[in-house]
Amino acid sequence: MTSLxxxxxxxxxxxxxxxxxxxxxxxxxxxxCPIGRSDASVQRAEExxxxxxxxxxxxxxxxxxxxxxxPPAAAEETAVAIREAGFSGLFVxxxxxxxxxAERIAADMAAHGARTVDxxxxxxxxxxxxxxxxxxxxxEAELAAVKDLFAGTAVVPIQMEGAVGAASALKMxxxxxxxxxxxxxxxxxxxxxxxxxxxxxxxxxxxLAKSPLATPEYLTGVAAKAWRWAPEMRxxxxxxxxxxxxxxxxxxAATVFDLWELDKDNQxxxxxxxxxxxxxx
Ligand SMILES: NC(=O)c1ccc[n+]([C@@H]2O[C@H](COP(=O)([O-])OP(=O)(O)OC[C@H]3O[C@@H](n4cnc5c(N)ncnc54)[C@H](OP(=O)(O)O)[C@@H]3O)[C@@H](O)[C@H]2O)c1
Numbered sequence: 475m476t477s478l479x480x481x482x483x484x485x486x487x488x489x490x491x492x493x494x495x496x497x498x499x500x501x502x503x504x505x506x507c508p509i510g511r512s513d514a515s516v517q518r519a520e521e522x523x524x525x526x527x528x529x530x531x532x533x534x535x536x537x538x539x540x541x542x543x544x545p546p547a548a549a550e551e552t553a554v555a556i557r558e559a560g561f562s563g564l565f566v567x568x569x570x571x572x573x574x575x576a577e578r579i580a581a582d583m584a585a586h587g588a589r590t591v592d593x594x595x596x597x598x599x600x601x602x603x604x605x606x607x608x609x610x611x612x613x614e615a616e617l618a619a620v621k622d623l624f625a626g627t628a629v630v631p632i633q634m635e636g637a638v639g640a641a642s643a644l645k646m647x648x649x650x651x652x653x654x655x656x657x658x659x660x661x662x663x664x665x666x667x668x669x670x671x672x673x674x675x676x677x678x679x680x681x682l683a684k685s686p687l688a689t690p691e692y693l694t695g696v697a698a699k700a701w702r703w704a705p706e707m708r709x710x711x712x713x714x715x716x717x718x719x720x721x722x723x724x725x726x727a728a729t730v731f732d733l734w735e736l737d738k739d740n741q742x743x744x745x746x747x748x749x750x751x752x753x754x755x
Contacts, residue, residue, distance in 0.1 A: 477502040479623060482537035482561075483524065484552055485511060490543035491518035492599035493606075496627035498523035505533045534561040539623065541566040543595070553579045557586050564616055568593035568608065570649055573639035580612075580638040591616045592638040594645030600628035607632055611640035651687045658723055661714065668717040690745060697748040698741055700734035707731060 480503045483494045494504045506524045508516055519526065527533035534540060540561055542552050549569040556565060565588050567579055580590035591612040600606040608624060610617050611634040621631040634640045666672035686692050696703070707728035711721040733752050737743050 477623075479503075479539060480505060480537050481623070482506070482533050482540040482556075484540065484542050484556065485544050486515050486519040486522060486524055487543065487545075488518070489595060489599050490541075491515075491522040491524070492601055493541070493543060493595075493608075493629055494519070494524050495522035496600050496629050497623070500627050502623065505537055507533050530555060531559045534559045534563075537561075538563045539566060539619070540564070541568055543568050546570045550575060550579060553583065557583055557588065562587040564588070564619060565590045566593050566610075566620055567591070567638075567642075568595055570594065570645045571642055572646055573643040576642040577639045589613070589616050590638055591620050592641040593620070594641045595629075596645065596648055605630050609634055609641040609644055611636045612638045654723070661719055661723060664719050665710075665714055665717065668719065694743045694745050694748050695741075697734040697737040697743055697751065698739050700731035701738040704728045704731035704735070 477500065481494075481497055482505050483490055483497075484507060486494055486506050490506075494506070497504050504522075504524045505527045506515075506519050507528065507530050508519070508526045509528055509530070516526075527536070534556060540556050540563060542549060542556070542565070544552050546569050549567065549571045553565070553567060561583075565580075565583050567576055567590055571579075576590075576592045580592065583590045589612075591610055593611075594609050595606060596609065597606040598604055606629050608620075608629050608631045610620055610631055617633050621633060624631045634644070662675065663672055666675035684692075686696070705728075707724045711724035711728065714721040714724055730752065734748070737748065737751065
């Protein structure tokens with residue numbers, strides 16, 4: 475079945491090309507702009523069945539929906555380029571950016587006649603065994619249009635309550651853990667390796683694997699023990715420094731644990747109170 479909708483996709487990276495491919499498989503025409511992009515993007519776009527339009531204005535003139543999926547550092551300039559090209563359709567800002575930035579982009583789009591849905595992608599590029607979730611927030615009518623666009627594809631649209639900014643906030647909250655956990659794991663493995671104990675480290679990590687993010691109630695116990703964990707993290711920082719590894723994350727964790735000092739050994743602390751304790755204002 476061929477859709478009447480044409481989508482402009484900026485740009486076909488690993489995620490963008492895979493998302494675009496889901497749309498082309500569903501009969502949607504997807505346009506992309508090769509200007510300034512690498513051979514790798516050209517190849518991904520071709521494999522995904524996207525049509526190249528070498529002029530942004532003309533691409534956007536033909537598109538009723540524009541999806542931005544690019545490096546987060548380039549999200550605002552990409553949105554500005556789309557707005558400056560005179561786009562007046564539905565803009566899907568799907569990058570990992572702060573809620574403030576998403577709101578600013580949406581306000582700028584609105585001032586120039588385009589509507590914005592805030593989005594965030596959680597999960598690997600579509601097509602594998604783990605589902606790709608596209609969280610969406612904004613105005614009801616626009617959300618429905620984006621949900622319809624992805625209906626039946628491997629990109630699962632999930633409508634959130636809340637305005638533009640909510641989807642970006644979710645991505646920031648998730649990324650703050652997931653990306654920092656990767657940095658921590660890198661540092662921990664390097665410390666283990668520096669002392670030749672990395673195989674034991676990996677074995678213990680596998681044996682005790684549990685995500686504190688997936689079990690937030692566990693954090694009340696962390697708050698109660700934080701008075702002890704803060705100095706332990708400073709020992710970790712010292713151990714890292716001794717073998718020339720970055721110690722800043724260990725020190726930052728100790729600083730967070732310091733904020734729970736007042737909750738020492740309090741096993742009755744409700745979770746919301748424990749989390750509020752981390753707010754600085
Ligand atoms: N990959 C994932 O597993 C994943 C998962 C969840 C969410 N996401 C989100 O998806 C978005 C894109 O990620 P990705 O993995 O597709 O990235 P990527 O593979 O690095 O691709 C980024 C695309 O943007 C282009 N690009 C690079 N620099 C640019 C610039 N300065 N201005 C405009 N475009 C530029 C690249 O083109 P050239 O390199 O050809 O110049 C490429 O086509 C991000 O916001 C990310 O948070 C990705």
